[in-house]
Amino acid sequence: MAFEPPRRLVRALGETAPDAEGWLEKLPEAAQQAVTLRELTVERVQVPGGRSSLVVLVRRADDTPAVLKLAPPRARPESERAALAHWGGLGAVQLLEPFTTEGVLLLERLHPDVSVRSLPEAKALLEAAGTLRRLWVEPPGDHVFETVAERTGRQAEAMRATASASAEVAGLVDAALAARAELLVSPPEHRLLHGTFRQSKVLAGERTPWLAVGPDPVVGECAFDLARLVRDRVEDLIASPSGAATTRRRVKRLAESLDVDQERLRGWTLFRAVESGVRALRVGRAQDAELLLEFAGWL
Template sequence: MAFEPPPRLVNALGEVRDDGASAWLDRVGTLLDEAAARRDVTVQRVHVPGGRSSLVAHVRRADGSPAILKLAPERFRPEAERAALTHWDGFGSVRLLDPGVNDGALLLERLHPEVSVRTLPEAKALLEAAGTLRRLWADPPEGRNCETVPERTGRQAVAMRATVESFPDVAPLIDAAIGTRDELVSSPPELRLLHGTFRQSKVLSGERLPWLAVGPDPVVGETAFDLARLVRDRVEDLIGSPSGPAITRRRVKKLAESLEVDQDRLRGWTLFRAVESGARALRVGRHQDGENLLEFAGWL
């Protein structure tokens, strides 16, 4: 299939400065054709604008039923996603349709990518997203194929410290975030299989169930880590509101109570993940995103 990869994907992979990802992008058209032939599906179109870490194509299976074929570079751990989706087996998540295939591609049930929880009013969106997330928190599978929270955040902490060389003003926030992380990983209250990158836009409308989660970057750890990313959803709106700090505090309290998560641990992981994302945005030149995230982190 001859096509140009979506600009959003091209730009995002350019930020990661990874030779493997660049080589994957050069071959992605061929990889898509090969993955489709292996599964006996017909590619209809590539979804645009698509994601920042994968190519998503609308396909038809041999029996005419619709599906999604998703491809991602190795650095984004597509086989870890496969393992998590296999473990969830459609309970709260999109269903995997090609179990047993391991080629960096995933055949998934087709949802409605244009209708995410984010299209709902904010209060309703948070409620539906939180309910979906709760269903994903399962005991980790045997022989799990994903990182732990200490492993992932340890790597991130190293990169955060390196950010200080170019952006010394962020040193106090980075020190606070890493110190909080060190305390949190020393005594996790439970170990669950987590989505890893959960937010409102990762919950799509489906036929089988009203809302299903997509796009996990699974990790094993405590549930507060998974919930933390949801606290800062629609961060641009929070930054633009004079009530942003108060709204954020209410979100932490409401989400912690509704999902029975320790409020202080949720606040701590929200701080770490916001600072980590903000520092990463600064490093790749997305300065406005970085400044918004660090301002948000300062409210915590």
């Protein structure tokens, strides 16, 4: 079978990781080697798939369904492996092998086409938040996960560079960076976080109704993780005449339901929305940038 990377993956890596071109060229051969080594039967490549990895639906030698995932180093697949091993299937997809090949993960098969986004909005937020809560555990004592301060520090540098060339976003960038600086002074806890959590990262499973997939794990305060969930379905929020009020209510409701400080959640939501908007602007996704920066302005 030909393991051609989906167009969505090629486009996303072209925007965010131009240095991944060599990885993409070697991907079909690497996928074939991973399948052969594990004696897997391939069903299909998941399309449109993710933005940072190739996902292949397979069956193991005993005919149990599984997922083979291949990701470039930039996507930190070994960090994902370590987080999944630490969670041990509680709230997240189960890792089926501790380590065989760097950059290759064999995972429990969920229902790849059924995420909580298929639910009505209020129910989706409730189920997603419940899943996220289970992931917030103490990190391993000897962990090497990136911290929130480290990750947002790298992002802050890129935001400053873009803001210096675009006066229209400078005000929002200044507000986001000021919020970050204040939030990092005394974080209330240090937990293992999913890192890139949103509704589409929660898939239907067999062991439990919903399980998280695709973490980019980081260690820090819970409000940072929850912040990305606040802006889910941002296009619907922007299109609604009550979008700003709905956003503020969402911040309050999510903060209360997960025992997170509301102002800290608002601050991290502002930072993460501006960071995403500036990044979209930088790679030429003007429409996405406009939506995210308008949303950030409501905060």
